Amino acid sequence: MAKYRITLIxxxxxxxxxxxxxxxxxxxxxxxxxxxxxxxxxxxxxKYGTPIPDETIxxxxxxxxxxxxxxxxxxxTGFRSVNVAMRQELKLFANLRPVKSFIGVxxxxxxxxxxxxxxxxxxxxxxxxxxxxxxxxxxxxxxIITKKASERIVRFAFNYARExxxxxxxxxxxxxxxxxxxxxxxxxxxxxxxxxxxxxxxxKIVDNMAMQLVKNPENFDVIVTTNLFGDILSDLCAGLxxxxxxxxxxxxxxxxxxxEAVHGSAPKxxxxxxxxxxxxxxxxxxxxxxxxxxxxxxxxxxxxxxxxAEGNNVTYDLGGNATTLEMGKRIAxxxxxx
Ligand code: NAD
Numbered sequence: 404m405a406k407y408r409i410t411l412i413x414x415x416x417x418x419x420x421x422x423x424x425x426x427x428x429x430x431x432x433x434x435x436x437x438x439x440x441x442x443x444x445x446x447x448x449x450k451y452g453t454p455i456p457d458e459t460i461x462x463x464x465x466x467x468x469x470x471x472x473x474x475x476x477x478x479x480t481g482f483r484s485v486n487v488a489m490r491q492e493l494k495l496f497a498n499l500r501p502v503k504s505f506i507g508v509x510x511x512x513x514x515x516x517x518x519x520x521x522x523x524x525x526x527x528x529x530x531x532x533x534x535x536x537x538x539x540x541x542x543x544x545x546x547i548i549t550k551k552a553s554e555r556i557v558r559f560a561f562n563y564a565r566e567x568x569x570x571x572x573x574x575x576x577x578x579x580x581x582x583x584x585x586x587x588x589x590x591x592x593x594x595x596x597x598x599x600x601x602x603x604x605x606x607k608i609v610d611n612m613a614m615q616l617v618k619n620p621e622n623f624d625v626i627v628t629t630n631l632f633g634d635i636l637s638d639l640c641a642g643l644x645x646x647x648x649x650x651x652x653x654x655x656x657x658x659x660x661x662x663e664a665v666h667g668s669a670p671k672x673x674x675x676x677x678x679x680x681x682x683x684x685x686x687x688x689x690x691x692x693x694x695x696x697x698x699x700x701x702x703x704x705x706x707x708x709x710x711x712a713e714g715n716n717v718t719y720d721l722g723g724n725a726t727t728l729e730m731g732k733r734i735a736x737x738x739x740x741x
Contacts, residue, residue, distance in 0.1 A: 641665060651689055688703035717730055
């Protein structure tokens with residue numbers, strides 16, 4: 404039996420191309436992985452009549468780990484978002500997005516190395532909203548923040564910091580205005596911080612945080628925040644280091660996790676083998692770290708860094724003209740070199 408059994412979703416648009424490049428890198432590790440291929444998204448609709456077949460959810464529940472290419476969200480078909488549905492069905496409460504500068508990527512900043520931990524299940528994204536009157540002249544949305552989910556996400560952030568040798572956790576909120584919802588989140592964060600005295604703790608109001616991130620992103624390490632603020636700040640941070648082609652992400656629950664790129668399926672480039680495979684390659688490195696293969700995680704990140712710094716085998720978005728597979732192959736070679 405293989406050491407690891409992992410669900411693999413190749414995804415839509417350019418997804419299968421970047422997964423193909425990622426496989427070159429994972430094969431170069433020599434790790435004993437058995438892939439259980441499942442469908443989700445457009446490809447699944449043709450075969451199963453739904454973008455999220457039960458088989459796929461069951462496979463992830465069984466294997467507890469999945470690597471996923473981006474999925475095109477069908478518009479105007481009545482199907483719900485695959486990503487939101489998977490997070491709910493599998494109770495993946497933490498969205499983890501590392502943000503790191505790479506030498507050789509055009510960017511205003513050089514020393515960014517931070518991680519955003521975003522609460523994935525509540526806040527304004529709980530979808531409790533409606534029109535107030537028949538004429539639809541006013542609408543309201545209920546912001547739900549619970550002690551349970553706040554404790555869970557802040558504790559996750561501190562444990563992540565401890566396990567990954569990070570020094571500081573910053574809790575981001577707007578408790579000065581939203582005294583009940585964000586007040587609760589902040590109170591819980593302060594209490595949980597007392598359990599982790601080896602990790603520095605601070606809190607910041609979200610508007611100030613947005614400015615601080617643009618002025619001095621190198622001052623931050625692990626950032627933990629509620630759903631909407633996390634969504635906005637993580638895209639801001641992806642912009643700090645050169646864009647979407649380099650941004651990996653993970654959705655993590657009690658004992659299940661899905662690793663993927665932050666970007667979407669870039670359908671206009673489908674079949675051209677043109678897009679950057681780095682985000683999914685870095686997501687696969689996070690996956691290996693999650694499985695306990697910390698050394699392989701570090702080595703893949705280093706191989707990506709070296710390939711980007713070398714600059715000869717990078718895709719169009721990094722100023723090169725390599726194909727998706729040429730870049731993946733070069734990263735795999737760098738990995739084998741050491
Ligand atoms: P997108 O991220 O797919 O693409 C936006 C643009 O960013 C592309 O046109 C391209 O210029 C650039 N880009 C994205 N990925 C790149 C890469 N790897 N290398 C180089 N350039 C890259 O966003 P979109 O066009 O808004 O969405 C397309 C589809 O993807 C939609 O159906 C959307 O719902 C879906 N989506 C899926 C996920 C997911 O599966 N996790 C996430 C976001 C969007």
